[in-house]
Amino acid sequence: MSQEALIFDLGRTGRYARAQAPAERADLADIPAQFRRRQRAVMPEVSELQVVRHYTRLSQKNFSIDTNFYPLGSCTMKYNPRACNSLAMLPGLLDRHPHAPDSTGQGFMACMWELQEMLAEVTGMESVSLAPMAGAQGEFAGVAMIRAYHDARGDDARTEIIVPDAAHGTNPATAVMCGYQVREIPTDAEGDVDMQALREAVGPQTAGIMLTNPSTIGVFERRIQEIATVVHEAGGLLYYDGANLNAILGKARPGDMGFDVIHINLHKTFSTPHGGGGPGAGALGVGERLLAYMPIPQVGKTGERFHWRTDKEIPETIGRLSAFGGNAGVLLRAYVYARMLGRDGMIRVAEFATLNANYLMSRLRDEGFQVWLPQRRASHEFIVSLKPEAKELGVTAGDFAKRLLDYGYHAPTAYFPLLVPECLLIEPTETETRDDLDGFVQAMVAIRDEARQDRDFVKGAPYNMPVRRLDEVKAAKELDLKWQGEAD
Amino acid sequence: MSQEALIFDLGRTGRYARAQAPAERADLADIPAQFRRRQRAVMPEVSELQVVRHYTRLSQKNFSIDTNFYPLGSCTMKYNPRACNSLAMLPGLLDRHPHAPDSTGQGFMACMWELQEMLAEVTGMESVSLAPMAGAQGEFAGVAMIRAYHDARGDDARTEIIVPDAAHGTNPATAVMCGYQVREIPTDAEGDVDMQALREAVGPQTAGIMLTNPSTIGVFERRIQEIATVVHEAGGLLYYDGANLNAILGKARPGDMGFDVIHINLHKTFSTPHGGGGPGAGALGVGERLLAYMPIPQVGKTGERFHWRTDKEIPETIGRLSAFGGNAGVLLRAYVYARMLGRDGMIRVAEFATLNANYLMSRLRDEGFQVWLPQRRASHEFIVSLKPEAKELGVTAGDFAKRLLDYGYHAPTAYFPLLVPECLLIEPTETETRDDLDGFVQAMVAIRDEARQDRDFVKGAPYNMPVRRLDEVKAAKELDLKWQGEAD
């Protein structure tokens, strides 16, 4: 595949897509000169066809669910139904101004309200807020509510959030943003939270704990009820990081496990697209203890009418997380998806995500790969450690990852969680066929064979991508973050 | 790029996209068994993700305007504005049943009526019909009208249609479908119709002549008025094949030249997409003499209301060309395009299509390629003959064509028109930048250099496509026209 010039390098002075702007320039003379821009902004100068062609060609340089198996652990890269997109983009929905009166948006708000209800049911929580714009913002809101709870009780000794060592980076980062210190606790040999360490960690300084269940190690935390008791008895609250909810959707509910607040990555479990980095939506589920602190706004229902609940109805709210009501378009996609799945569909999501993960795990184990925690059930994902291959053959998890790209498979998550050496976190999701899983196993086996034959060949991968392996050190050292006018 | 299995080979018995069909099977027992299908149809059995992935991946194996410069002569591969697509696919337009009463479709019909009016103006014809579904069907309708005209006058001696040797294959094929014999006349050394031959050809047996102007040799027929006189005086009528209208849009009008009936390939000049083979639309422009024979239906206007004109209003019509009113969705795209262009835009289309063609022709000539008819202006397209290269280097026009693909350029039309040896018919269109034309020249020069160095290398092209050169003889001899159940 040929290299694609930068859009700037395709330009010629004075060119632009003429159909897209008013036919004439307007008079701005009434704006005093001191406020006016003196020099024209550096911007591409290209035609409409050039834009279409450039970005169409660039798109072809991406792996995506729509083109490749994408078993990126913890990311739930499953099929994003196309109807979710087209129905969320109906003109009547796209064109609605966020400040338009509720009376004009009852159809939209009905969707939001029903989505809140469905999410509350499937998570076992009391109430749901759709305000957070991603998982991390859901975490922020949840921990901020925990803080508001302790503050309201005048309990200002609680300065710590407990986080297992397997946790995603957003968990400790969030705790800090909420003004807490982070206390890390280890995972035991079976993959569960080390109960001894937990008991030692809790105390009057404990504001709460953040847990992912199933954990990022790909197993279900079996003593979750005990954990809840320990933390609650110490006066702390429990935050559930719902990034892995796909594994237990309809099979078990965080609310029943004793969590006080949770977020759901709708862009994972409810299959809204990742869009090359976002947008997502991190709906919050809230238990009894924290209801008073819900972020605003939230959709409420009175009789058959829907309205936005604000601080008038939730006076102790932690406040607002975005200028408007969250990522509405993402939420509409999640709503359409949830309705198409329905009750049985939701349960089956967890069942088949789990079936695929356990099948793939057993196949890889049978082929001689070192599965982490082989004695455990995989949840919707599992870990292979390539430590033996790294030691014996000198090829790392990173090398396998790059070489998998050549085989047409997106790499699993590599080197996360941090506690497993040379790990690949593999999440096939429920929407992939058995044949695709088998193909992935074949590729893993083939790469190992290649490594046995020619280590350096594998270490030189990828070969079939638009570029070979990139120099990341140079990227970070000789920062080149924008086009500076030179030809490429 | 890896090979893509057939959709059938991806299937497993019992699989289908469940969201797309009713959740339950319905009872058909009241249809007697003798009418019912016994064996299930051979059909893919795949999931929705498999379909999306398969056809997304397949799409990446195509060249297209949106991804490549596509100077396919006679085909006018210019930018298809995306707004034409999205506006023609507004739900209210998409969902309209063709038999719905006119009263419910005034918005749609207003577009059709205005399109008729604009096309009549820009071609100089009296009236326009949007019924034909492609250029060839426009030709059919036009020649059928010529026949109806002679028939109506009882002039049944007219059995011949005159066609220049440079004509597109649809012209003679059409004449035959209308029950005529074809009489071919030669092109003179200057690229114009051989007037002597024409004078000899016409007579009481002449029903008419079919002409493309500018011709498929890429030059304007300078004696067109004389030709019209000769044919008309012999009692014949003139058909204008509008495939090359892009060259003279707004600069000259077939109606003014003396043509009695014309078609316009809206999928060329009016930039509706080619869709990998269609659909198109071959709008008919009709002069005074043939008005009585217009195909049905046509949109009429009474006061502010629009209605369909049928044989009640056009009793001598040649009849109906399709079950409904033609390729409405294509016509809507053409309408949007025409409105965006407007008067000045239409004129500029011809100007810049011609500028690009003449520039590219002069650049290639300067690089030493043999331009056919170098003494003439190019219209919107021109011919390069690679006869010298074929003779001296042993590489043919076909070899150049294949190797151009490797350079990321779609090949020009090769070996048409038939009268020029080793020809490439090159049509850059107005929407391409000068830089892209220069790039094409560079590629042509580079290929010639390659041929000088290593003839066989060029003859082995392409190398960078999803497949190497294909065995067409095998394809035609060992016919394999459908999947037969074996694995691929």
Add this chain to the structure above:
Amino acid sequence: MPFIPHTDEDIRQMLAGIGVDSINALFDEIPADLRDPGLPGIPAGVTEMEISRVMNARATGDILGPCFLGAGAYRHHVPAAVWEIATRGEYYSAYTPYQAEASQGTLQLIYEYQSMMAGLMSMDVSNASLYDGASALAESVLMAVRANRKSKSGRILVPDTVNPLYRDVTRTIVGNQGIELETVTSNASTGALDVATLKQWDGEDVAALVIQQPNWFGRLEEAQALTDWAQRNGALVIAVVNPTAMAVLTPPGEWGANGADIACGEGQPLGIPLSSGGPYFGFMCCRRAFVRQMPGRIVGRTVDLEGRTGYTLTLQAREQHIRRSKATSNICTNQGLMVTAATMYLALLGAEGLERVAGHCHANTRQLTERLTDLKGVSLRFEGPYFHERVLELDRPTEPLCQQLASQGVLAGYPLGRHDKRLSNALLVCATETVTEADMDRFEEALGHALARAA
């Protein structure tokens, strides 16, 4: 010049390269009296924003309620994936796949389409599409005359149960080639053909018999017996079928002892929006022995220089760009993008999904007609097996009634009197899988009200 990328600098340099002073000079071969007409009648150009406003307003005027209209075009659910992918630039903006190596996407897709279509029709081979169902019938008639070497008559039997619009189009297209279309009259009380009626042509030279299944009145024809009669008499059989129906009805390839010779029809039900009548696509399948008589493009599987599988247009010697006046048809541009969509539609639905769609169409039509015939003034015009359309007989002319119901947002059906005065009180109704109980309620109520008034 909305889509022209040239800057003033480009123009200057390009003109200099060519060696002329102005763009106008490039048109100097056009006789002066023909040049620069000016186009006063064309309005000034508008921006995309402005035309969007116009189109949005016009589209809204067209929005419609429940639809019980069929008569050759059917409102089906179209999966969102179909058009989101079919309109990808690589499909949307490509030409006919003449350069096979740079068009493997479209070519493999067409090969898959041909396989699906042949599968659905139970026929040997399929082409890559014709314009629409009506013109596909016309092409089938021309093809049958070519293919039936034994027949010299050019005589085609066309029952009056074939869509009258298809008969019109066929007449337009084959009329100038001395082909004779002879009408076969159906049984006025069943709305279908009696095999016995054909006896009058026993032993005569007939090139082909056309059989539409389900027929224009929604009724199922005795395709088995009709086919056997025709082939016994040396006539080919041209099947005109609804592709959705073929998921559950006997497909042409299995009609009679030997199957139909040519199968054609309208592809619109397979994922193509109604869109005021087009673009749709005509499909055509035939016996393998006749493939060289088939019009339109055909894709074949082959191998490349390295032995890898690839796809290419084949049998091009049938086509106008090679064979010119001896071609099987003048067709060039076909309905490629529609076939692209239909291929995805069929792949999504599969046999199981299509059977379910077909089943619900039938069941809904049954329910609808049972409900409506309970109304006073409504009865069934034709008894007997049907698929998803039926003819109702009302107590008054249906043309004005349909206008009236349309103004209340209900597309009530097709007034058959348009083609046959004797059917002025007849209404052809259809209920696809998209029709809900609420839609039927609305129809029943509106019709009930209308009929309650004096005729």
Add this chain to the structure above:
Amino acid sequence: MPFIPHTDEDIRQMLAGIGVDSINALFDEIPADLRDPGLPGIPAGVTEMEISRVMNARATGDILGPCFLGAGAYRHHVPAAVWEIATRGEYYSAYTPYQAEASQGTLQLIYEYQSMMAGLMSMDVSNASLYDGASALAESVLMAVRANRKSKSGRILVPDTVNPLYRDVTRTIVGNQGIELETVTSNASTGALDVATLKQWDGEDVAALVIQQPNWFGRLEEAQALTDWAQRNGALVIAVVNPTAMAVLTPPGEWGANGADIACGEGQPLGIPLSSGGPYFGFMCCRRAFVRQMPGRIVGRTVDLEGRTGYTLTLQAREQHIRRSKATSNICTNQGLMVTAATMYLALLGAEGLERVAGHCHANTRQLTERLTDLKGVSLRFEGPYFHERVLELDRPTEPLCQQLASQGVLAGYPLGRHDKRLSNALLVCATETVTEADMDRFEEALGHALARAA
């Protein structure tokens, strides 16, 4: 199980491979009392056809007439090409570009986006987006506190001319880290800041001053003087700007002698549909010296093994997945697809196009407010330079008036009384390039009628 491809045979074989009898057995590590809640409250699943019907009905209820509402979200023309291409599966369904070699499309696009955004803002560097404009301001405040090494106070001056919703969000997000947001009061008669007001903080430890341009009331702030004051006092300047306006107004990088330190804002005007408030995207640019303090993803240009240009995420050591509790922010998923769209929007418009759009917004707003202030009972609340929003003072409370006009299909503007009782009669109006004369007629007429009635 609409999107699950498994056949019964697949399931059997896979269970056998794993060595269990049933799928349920795979959940045996979940304590029995937690297992299988049953979900009675979730409705049964529906097909795509059924949910399409629901959504179409709901979307229609939301269709609206002319829009004079701005207040942080603006109705602009969005070129069709933008979303037709942004929703291509390769952009739509890809993850964050962690595997650079398999994500060059997204990565190059983000690099181009960063270049355009830096160009528009006249700033050194841009990140790859934050959630929205409001949260971008909150992150800017956090960043300023980190970046301003000289300041120990964590004290941020926030004028009351900053969007009150942005102030709310900032309070929510920075509130738990001991950061103090101090309000600067604007001139009540001009609706803008007086530089003199800032004198009270002369010599005090202030980490940063926030300046919104155009401000919440649509007025232009004296950004030059305000910036100079702040930087003289050791405070950083955080610019919150409307990106469309920056095509014609002095961009943050050129404010005062040294330019703003951080520029952020709402990206929605750049090709993102209104969509009830999201998804939009927050943009953020800064001085090169501060790039290691910036939150969010950043893409850099580099080379591959063979020396070819390529793009990759860089400076990841700022981010949570590497730095965990020491990260610059907890942000992970951002608003990638919105940036994809905005990049295409900016590429289509270019500087020239964006200037035209901005110019028409201004001219339309001028025309609108001139017309409306001719009505009895309407005057201008704040005089002085503005971009595309202005505050009108009516003779009665605007909140009920807006409800009333909405019921007539006119979105009249934003009632400022929601945030400040003293502005109960004030209405913030906006007219973008999408507003036509006819829209203005309709607004004028509706408002005139409403005001003609007794208050």
